[in-house]
Amino acid sequence: MLTKENSIALIALLAIVSHLVLKYALDSATLFYNAPLLAALFLGGIPLVFALTKKAFKKQFGSDLLAGISIIASVLLGEYLAGTIVVLMLSGGESLENYAVRSASSVLQALSKRIPNMAHKKTSGSMTDVPLSEIAIGDILVIYPHEVTPVDGIVIEGHGIMDEAYLTGEPFSISKSHGSMVLSGAINGDKALTIRATRLPKDSRYAQIMEVMQHAEENRPRIRRLADTLGAWYAPLALLLAAAAWIGTGDPIRFLAVIVVATPCPLLLAIPIAIIGSISLAAKRGIIIKDPSVLEQMDDCGTIIFDKTGTLTYGIPKLTGEIIAKNFQREEILKLAASLEQYSKHPLSTAILKAASSTGVHLTQAEEISEPPGQGLRGIVDGKNILITSRNRLLKQTPTDEKNLPEILPGLECVIAINGVYAATYRFHDGPRTESKPFVGHLSSKHRFNKIMLVSGDREIEVRYLADLVGIKEIHASQSPEEKVMIVRKETEKAKTLFIGDGFNDAPALMTATVGVALGQNSDITTKAAGAVIMESSLEKVDEFFHISRRMKRIALQSAIGGMALSVLGMALAMAGLLTPVAGAVAQEVIDVLAIANALRAAWSPKTLIDF
Numbered sequence: 001m002l003t004k005e006n007s008i009a010l011i012a013l014l015a016i017v018s019h020l021v022l023k024y025a026l027d028s029a030t031l032f033y034n035a036p037l038l039a040a041l042f043l044g045g046i047p048l049v050f051a052l053t054k055k056a057f058k059k060q061f062g063s064d065l066l067a068g069i070s071i072i073a074s075v076l077l078g079e080y081l082a083g084t085i086v087v088l089m090l091s092g093g094e095s096l097e098n099y100a101v102r103s104a105s106s107v108l109q110a111l112s113k114r115i116p117n118m119a120h121k122k123t124s125g126s127m128t129d130v131p132l133s134e135i136a137i138g139d140i141l142v143i144y145p146h147e148v149t150p151v152d153g154i155v156i157e158g159h160g161i162m163d164e165a166y167l168t169g170e171p172f173s174i175s176k177s178h179g180s181m182v183l184s185g186a187i188n189g190d191k192a193l194t195i196r197a198t199r200l201p202k203d204s205r206y207a208q209i210m211e212v213m214q215h216a217e218e219n220r221p222r223i224r225r226l227a228d229t230l231g232a233w234y235a236p237l238a239l240l241l242a243a244a245a246w247i248g249t250g251d252p253i254r255f256l257a258v259i260v261v262a263t264p265c266p267l268l269l270a271i272p273i274a275i276i277g278s279i280s281l282a283a284k285r286g287i288i289i290k291d292p293s294v295l296e297q298m299d300d301c302g303t304i305i306f307d308k309t310g311t312l313t314y315g316i317p318k319l320t321g322e323i324i325a326k327n328f329q330r331e332e333i334l335k336l337a338a339s340l341e342q343y344s345k346h347p348l349s350t351a352i353l354k355a356a357s358s359t360g361v362h363l364t365q366a367e368e369i370s371e372p373p374g375q376g377l378r379g380i381v382d383g384k385n386i387l388i389t390s391r392n393r394l395l396k397q398t399p400t401d402e403k404n405l406p407e408i409l410p411g412l413e414c415v416i417a418i419n420g421v422y423a424a425t426y427r428f429h430d431g432p433r434t435e436s437k438p439f440v441g442h443l444s445s446k447h448r449f450n451k452i453m454l455v456s457g458d459r460e461i462e463v464r465y466l467a468d469l470v471g472i473k474e475i476h477a478s479q480s481p482e483e484k485v486m487i488v489r490k491e492t493e494k495a496k497t498l499f500i501g502d503g504f505n506d507a508p509a510l511m512t513a514t515v516g517v518a519l520g521q522n523s524d525i526t527t528k529a530a531g532a533v534i535m536e537s538s539l540e541k542v543d544e545f546f547h548i549s550r551r552m553k554r555i556a557l558q559s560a561i562g563g564m565a566l567s568v569l570g571m572a573l574a575m576a577g578l579l580t581p582v583a584g585a586v587a588q589e590v591i592d593v594l595a596i597a598n599a600l601r602a603a604w605s606p607k608t609l610i611d612f
Helices: 004-023 029-055 064-076 078-106 106-114 205-218 224-248 252-262 267-284 293-300 332-341 347-359 391-397 436-439 443-447 461-469 481-494 504-512 524-529 539-575 583-602
Strands: 118-123 126-131 139-143 155-158 160-163 174-175 193-195 287-291 301-307 318-324 364-371 377-381 384-389 412-418 421-429 451-455 472-474 495-500 515-519 532-534
Touching: 004 029, 004 078, 029 078, 064 078, 064 252, 064 301, 078 583, 139 205, 139 252, 160 481, 205 443, 224 252, 224 539, 252 461, 252 539, 252 583, 267 293, 267 539, 267 583, 287 539, 293 515, 293 539, 301 481, 318 332, 318 347, 332 347, 332 364, 332 377, 332 384, 332 412, 347 421, 384 391, 384 583, 391 412, 436 443, 436 461, 436 539, 451 461, 451 481, 461 472, 481 495, 504 515, 504 524, 515 539, 532 539
Parallel strands: 301 451, 301 495, 451 472, 495 515, 515 532
Antiparallel strands: 118 126, 118 139, 139 193, 155 193, 160 174, 287 532, 318 421, 364 377, 377 384, 384 412, 412 421
């Protein structure tokens, strides 16, 4: 794409080549072989100096101001070749940044090419191909084998597998059957699936990735202020050294040589390039960076605050305890209870059925099933009357001595009666994720968190139970969204905070914290409130985010400070007369290319991003 900057860079490059050919190959007259350089300075130098002058009037002083001074000085001192090289540096720097951004954002380009333009809509038994813009929530769509899913939806017919690697980062296929959620952008396997659209194409997960990535590229990263700050002190330093060289030697050429070698126009582009590269790397890992500033802030957070349900836990109850009454057998009770629960939609029924499946219990049919609201589940299994209900309801419905029931402990519970006799108590917990304890355990030593907190709207007995399991000492239970915000605000006054949550009621706290991270996409509100979204509900992905952030900051500072250090060395050589203006311009160009090349490393995927 031939932009203004590209055109100026091309003119400057051709002028330099023409000048060298005329001077050394054709042995032309002095004025004639300088003509291409003068043309380049007129066509390219004047627009660049004019643009920099406008910035100066707006009090936007940066290192690129040195480039404008060096162009003017080179013309006044007759060093046209040095001036033209600076023009090439200035204009080429913008072109180099654009190339670097395209390179670092290759994930976004790949994503944009994969989404289909049409979808197969099923209506009244017929199939019609319609544009994505015409798909509405509730529409029935068919995804043929090996096609890309156009919208988020739920499978209503068919059974197969899908590759969600582009979205989740996982390199394996995921089974899909009736009731399974499908994500836009996922690649279907070798069997057709029929889905019901649950989101509009513009609101689907794939579209959100595109929108967030586009937004990240178009908005100036917050860490760029660091580059402006570095440039603000670097420019006066360079001018001071250049003036000292002129005054100390009486040679204005040395002033020009110092200014030319100090020109770091492309250099400071390395910082936003590192950020955009990190955004792309995060996207490949299933992490969406909505606010680029979180990449800068993350590594400085000293306090981490967790929500409970769905963050440190799976948000799904699991059968964790079975208290069996005398004269009853565990396997028999599990068989009877699970045989009845297979007809229920109660949240605890899934936990009982999973326990039966893992034990290898063979289920039988149930009869006369009833589940009146608040009354529990009744039915006949193998000729026995089974009741599954709550403790209080059992005491009201069945003549059971309360002393026969076990003590109340943290978690959910249900009690089982067989033929009117108390038989067992089942206890359930929303168990911690398998990675929760090791993840929490490494936060202080590996990521320098001084304070780890668990803030939840759940009961204190439940919050304390989980905190003890995963190793968190400070808890705040029974907290409303407003109270969560107050806690986060108070902690943020003491140190930078990171809040991790997944539910609707976490959104205000996510916005209040220094860095808000949404785990999964259970709530659109939560996703919008967070600075970063972990697409897959996994604490391992959170750890990857930590490392991407730290790595980005390290690479960005390496590029900026390292490049400036080399420039200062070049200035010292120029002050000593060891670098001419032309040699200084070439040296600075090499330094700038090295700095930007180093910044591009941020987009590369290392072997591992997890350390627990």
